[in-house]
Amino acid sequence: MAAQSHYEELARQLSAIGAVKRGLGRILPAECPAGSAAVLTLLGRHGEMRISRLAELLDVDMSVTSRHVAHVAARGWIERDPDPLDKRSRILRLTPAGTAMLDELGRRTADMFAHTLRDWTDEEVGQLNTMLARLRESFDCRTTVPAAPIARTPAAQLT
Numbered sequence: 001m002a003a004q005s006h007y008e009e010l011a012r013q014l015s016a017i018g019a020v021k022r023g024l025g026r027i028l029p030a031e032c033p034a035g036s037a038a039v040l041t042l043l044g045r046h047g048e049m050r051i052s053r054l055a056e057l058l059d060v061d062m063s064v065t066s067r068h069v070a071h072v073a074a075r076g077w078i079e080r081d082p083d084p085l086d087k088r089s090r091i092l093r094l095t096p097a098g099t100a101m102l103d104e105l106g107r108r109t110a111d112m113f114a115h116t117l118r119d120w121t122d123e124e125v126g127q128l129n130t131m132l133a134r135l136r137e138s139f140d141c142r143t144t145v146p147a148a149p150i151a152r153t154p155a156a157q158l159t
Contacts, residue, residue: 023116027108031075032101035068040077040094040102048093050083077101 025034032040035058042057043049049057055065069092072078077098083089094102117125 023112024109027112028105029101029108032105033071035064036072036075036077037105039065039068039072039092040098040105043078043092043094043098044102048091050089051092052089054092072098075101 021034028034028037038058039054042054046053046057051062051065051069054069055062058065058068069078069080073080075097076095079093079095080090081093083091113125120128
């Protein structure tokens with residue numbers, strides 16, 4: 001186990017990730033805000049699904065998910081077809097226009113990272129990818145371990 005000071009520094013570094021998220025937000029097309037991009041990304045990654053599953057993956061409540069879905073559906077990026085197993089539910093899937101938007105988002109994101117990290121080596125970018133995937137995986141398993149106590153680091157130090 002790492003030293004407490006390493007965890008405190010990790011908390012500070014991760015709280016500063018907001019700058020990266022804001023940078024990503026700035027490259028999104030005006031008609032595709034972050035919530036819409038997340039819907040398209042999840043449908044692209046996981047395939048068709050019910051809105052309840054999408055809400056679970058987004059980790060937001062149904063009303064927020066419904067607004068995002070309405071936005072992308074109004075632009076023709078997804079279809080909402082009746083679920084053959086439960087006619088009250090809808091199955092969400094990308095349309096060709098949604099796939100094209102998702103491709104555009106991927107291109108913009110890759111271009112932004114390529115520009116911003118142009119002084120990083122392939123090995124450094126690979127290490128970052130590996131460590132972020134490992135961090136995400138650790139959080140995906142969070143239901144199997146008890147919640148850790150809140151860090152004693154004052155909130156002012158997290159920014």
